[in-house]
Amino acid sequence: MFKIYSYLPTKIIFKVGAINELYKHIKGLGKKALIVTGKSSTKKNGSLQKVQEQLEKENIEYIVFDKIIPNPISTTVDEAAEICRKEKIDFVIGLGGGSAVDSSKAIAITAPNLGKFWDYVPVGGGKIPEKALPIIAIPTTHGTGTEADPFSVITNPLTREKVGIGYDNTFPKISIVDPELMKTLPQNQTAYTSMDAFYHSIEAFFNINANPYSDVLALDAMKRIVSYLPIAYEKGDDIEARIHLSWASTEAGITETLTGVIANHALEHGLSGFYPDIPHGLGLCITGPYLFEYIFDHIFERLAIVGREVFGVYEADDKKAAKLAIKKLRDFQELFNLNKRLSELKVRKEDLKEIAKTGYRILKGVIAVTPGNINDEDMSQILKNCY
Ligand SMILES: [Zn+2]
Numbered sequence: 001m002f003k004i005y006s007y008l009p010t011k012i013i014f015k016v017g018a019i020n021e022l023y024k025h026i027k028g029l030g031k032k033a034l035i036v037t038g039k040s041s042t043k044k045n046g047s048l049q050k051v052q053e054q055l056e057k058e059n060i061e062y063i064v065f066d067k068i069i070p071n072p073i074s075t076t077v078d079e080a081a082e083i084c085r086k087e088k089i090d091f092v093i094g095l096g097g098g099s100a101v102d103s104s105k106a107i108a109i110t111a112p113n114l115g116k117f118w119d120y121v122p123v124g125g126g127k128i129p130e131k132a133l134p135i136i137a138i139p140t141t142h143g144t145g146t147e148a149d150p151f152s153v154i155t156n157p158l159t160r161e162k163v164g165i166g167y168d169n170t171f172p173k174i175s176i177v178d179p180e181l182m183k184t185l186p187q188n189q190t191a192y193t194s195m196d197a198f199y200h201s202i203e204a205f206f207n208i209n210a211n212p213y214s215d216v217l218a219l220d221a222m223k224r225i226v227s228y229l230p231i232a233y234e235k236g237d238d239i240e241a242r243i244h245l246s247w248a249s250t251e252a253g254i255t256e257t258l259t260g261v262i263a264n265h266a267l268e269h270g271l272s273g274f275y276p277d278i279p280h281g282l283g284l285c286i287t288g289p290y291l292f293e294y295i296f297d298h299i300f301e302r303l304a305i306v307g308r309e310v311f312g313v314y315e316a317d318d319k320k321a322a323k324l325a326i327k328k329l330r331d332f333q334e335l336f337n338l339n340k341r342l343s344e345l346k347v348r349k350e351d352l353k354e355i356a357k358t359g360y361r362i363l364k365g366v367i368a369v370t371p372g373n374i375n376d377e378d379m380s381q382i383l384k385n386c387y
Pocket of ligand 1: 144196200265280
């Protein structure tokens with residue numbers, strides 16, 4: 001039997017050109033905004049300017065905070081929160097990839113409360129943020145699903161803990177998902193972010209709490225990615241491919257909210273907490289197939305469904321279809337050069353045990369919903385298999 005807990009309070013505007021309608025949705029949110037973004041891509045692709053123009057049109061003052069890096073860190077969040085307090089910011093706009101939008105969520109809960117961001121992290125201070133500034137999410141990548149979930153992934157640079165937090169008040173109030181903004185996403189980012197959405201979907205599909213609501217979205221997202229990632233990878237400005245990949249990311253974000261990811265994300269968080277230069281989507285592609293082999297006996301029936309429905313495997317026997325599904329997944333990843341070994345990425349073998357332990361400790365929640373009852377020793381073995 002299944003259970004469903006559904007709380008999805010975000011107003012999602014999904015369409016080509018949606019960014020030009022931002023002004024309609026920011027009325028009444030306040031007089032001053034903080035735009036949270038990265039150093040260059042939103043300037044290059046013109047999206048920052050579009051946001052600025054619309055704020056000006058509505059006579060809303062703004063400050064641009066453009067210090068967000070991939071795998072964003074808690075000290076940057078604290079710096080931005082301090083600006084919000086001093087400048088009396090009314091709402092935040094996260095513009096960019098998952099790092100920018102996730103950071104805007106973290107800033108939104110830190111600024112109106114006392115202290116620092118890490119005080120509101122379960123493995124940190126463990127406090128619950130009572131208040132939050134309204135959040136507007138404008139993703140420029142199609143992968144994290146942060147536009148449709150409450151989660152924010154931030155790393156503490158001192159402890160190397162890469163955690164995910166999520167509260168009812170960290171859902172974006174409004175998400176503007178405009179596939180037009182994704183057209184300039186570089187080839188490697190196109191692959192990394194799409195595969196992030198793929199793993200949100202497949203992990204939700206294997207989650208012990210999987211249910212018909214998230215299953216239908218998860219399978220649909222995986223199918224869209226398998227059909228359209230090869231197209232967008234070759235021809236970045238193919239708007240049809242970008243529309244399908246953007247929607248795959250958003251629906252995978254909904255699956256994260258409804259059901260959630262499993263241990264593959266704990267393995268990856270452990271890994272990129274130690275090695276922040278490893279892109280999230282690449283890390284997931286490295287560990288994913290090995291995790292699925294490790295817990296094969298517990299997921300083969302569902303893996304067979306993925307094989308048949310997503311990869312067109314024609315095989316009646318579930319175990320055989322499931323094995324073919326893993327092979328097809330590796331073949332698909334190979335198209336984008338994502339089947340790397342950890343040794344190739346200069347990960348030190350002696351770190352694997354500590355990486356597994358950290359991933360296990362900071363993401364216990366996702367381990368608990370992983371079929372097969374795995375522990376940190378199992379995670380360490382999976383990482384060794386990827387080496
Ligand atoms: Zn992810």
